[in-house]
Amino acid sequence: MANLEVKKLAKSYDGKNKVLQDISFSVNNGELVSILGPSGCGKTTTLRIIAGLLDETSGQVLVDQADVTKTPVYKRNFGMVFQSYALFPHLNIFENVAFGLKMRGLSKTEIKSKVEEILEITGLSEFAQKYPAQLSGGQQQRVSLARALVINPQLLLMDEPLSNLDAKLRLKMREEIRRLQQKLKMTVLFVTHDQQECFAISDRVMIMKEGRIDQYDTPQNIFHHPRTEYVARFIGYDNFIHFDQAQVIDNHHVKVGNISFESIDECEKAKVLTIRPENIEIVDQNKGDNTILGTIISNEYLGQSFKYRIKTELGEFQVEESRKKMRLVGEQINLEFPAKHLHALSE
Ligand SMILES: Nc1ncnc2c1ncn2[C@@H]1O[C@H](COP(=O)(O)OP(=O)(O)O)[C@@H](O)[C@H]1O
Ligand SMILES: [Mg+2]
Structure with missing residues (x-):
């Protein structure tokens, strides 16, 4: 050909x-x-x-x-x-x-x-x-x-x-x-x-x-x-955190509200952080950076996993978790955004 x-x-x-x-x-x-x-x-x-x-x-x-x-x-x-x-x-x-x-x-x-x-x-x-x-x-x-x-x-x-x-x-x-x-x-x-x-x-x-x-x-x-x-939206990155240059701490760190985020990508020319629902982790302890407290506002059974909508001070996030038992609406949880999965986008 x-x-x-x-x-x-x-x-x-x-x-x-x-x-x-x-x-x-x-x-x-x-x-x-x-x-x-x-x-x-x-x-x-x-x-x-x-x-x-x-x-x-x-x-x-x-x-x-x-x-x-x-x-x-x-x-x-x-x-x-x-x-x-x-x-x-x-x-x-x-x-x-x-x-x-x-x-x-x-x-x-x-x-x-x-x-x-x-x-x-x-x-x-x-x-x-x-x-x-x-x-x-x-x-x-x-x-x-x-x-x-x-x-x-x-x-x-x-x-x-x-x-x-x-x-x-x-x-x-x-x-x-x-x-x-x-x-x-x-x-x-x-x-x-x-x-x-x-x-x-x-x-x-x-x-x-x-x-x-x-x-x-x-x-x-x-x-x-x-x-x-x-x-990112088109391929299922359902979570976005917008920021401006004043919130950039250094090339891999951004502070939005009270929370510092570390990203694997360069942040200096970026505007938005994004992460896939399956890459957010629900953790027992709030270790500070890259972690935010939230409340489950909806839960959905997907077969292999559960999908939750979670309300936080930075807006709503979608989280997918594989686990035996479904978490309940109203439960308070800590979401961790691992830096290696947190991407910074410039447009
Ligand atoms: N024959 C046509 N006359 C006028 N506008 C058209 C015609 N064909 C497509 N368009 C317009 O061009 C744009 C792109 O259409 P198209 O190439 O069919 O998109 P897609 O295949 O991605 O759905 C659309 O806004 C559509 O309304
Ligand atoms: Mg077509």
Whole structure:
């Protein structure tokens, strides 16, 4: 497959409001990159411009260093999979998968061998003679994946391909996509609004906010070092302590209210401390720094753990604790924020 480079992409649908601003990134050959963000942030617009289905307002799309910005969609040789399967209902599975090859004028024998190979790889051989309506949603989505792959695309673009499937099937399909991607060494750009899904299968993740890229990094780096409060919130850091520069004691210490906090990160240019609910510890003794007294105002059973909302002098915190017995509403407890899990964010 190929590598993709997007340079300073911008898009306005009405000539006034920019729904994409200065989108620049690259995807390496054989890499699976996800675009993650809430509805309306510009994921589909980005993907459609790369696919050639939509004109950019400015910017460039390069594939293997060649500028394809003005190349029409049918000459791009990209595979595409959407949320809706968009199969031809009157064609059987073999014919659906063969369609793109027919359009490209391949011989009957070539078509037969390529389609059979891809049906085999995607586990669809036994359905070749069936019609889309005879298949489950998951199987139909696999057909649309097979159809995208059979043309041997330079790049595979997927826009929320799993959104129409139930939770269990989503898990299975995402593993399958990752397995195929690694087996065939595909370059994939995968759009989703599901954080777990994209962290599970991606080499790198791009988090979009209102038409811009907020952070682009490996899932591990984003998880442990979110760059902004927006990213942190999006990936489950439910606790935030805002501060200003007057409250910074030194580069790793901040005093908010009566409490001193030590953070693993540099605080001098930061504005907010954050920690994940499962990293806050409920401790017996208030040892002073990084510890705050609070009262449980709600409790929730999550299966492996309990989740509490806790009221403190610095506002409410969300805490997740694994323990045999649920703590009760009204109980007073000390929360400790271990410095190694307390991150300082500058935006
Ligand atoms: N055809 C269109 N005409 C005008 N505005 C559009 C059109 N398509 C999308 N938008 C707007 O562009 C923004 C980004 O949309 P989209 O790329 O579909 O976001 P996402 O896929 O992240 O949900 C949204 O504000 C949306 O309303
Ligand atoms: Mg979309």
